[in-house]
Amino acid sequence: MIHRLAKQLERFILWTLIAMMAIVLVIATIELGYHLLKSFQSNGYLLLDLNTLPDLFGAFLLILIGIELLETIKIYFRESIVHVEVVVLVAIIAIARKVVVIKIEDLSGVMLMGIGVLIAALALAYFLIKKAGLLRYDLKRGLPEKKECPNTPKKND
16 A cells, blocks of 8 residues: 555656646746847847857757656656666756856866766766667666667677
8 A cells, every 4th residue: 555655656746747847848948939039139130149159059958958857757657767878868968058158267177177077977878878788777677678779780699
């Protein structure tokens, strides 16, 4: 009975997260469209100010991160499976967003090296996930679920 109650609570929380994420994404998209139109109108001739481009790209990437997170929650809700590849891709997109909007002159050399190491680590993780074929993690069984990568050559036994 407790297990069933916990499952129902988990489903309720997941539905709530999906609904809230969808609302946030719709509002963020509308706000981005509003700011884009406002930028066009203030500069005239349908041109954008080059100083605002990094912020606009950052907003686009932030919405993309939200969409990927929503997809991850939906897949977990349907299958109780975490797609490891998607989680790493969300992290890569988040770092890419940070790199796009960052003002390099405001950061120390150590911070820049840290960002570089983080990018390299995420890229290596993504490569290893694709190479190993570990694309999903089954939470019910607790075992990695291997799927064949389309780019991996098949070995003859």
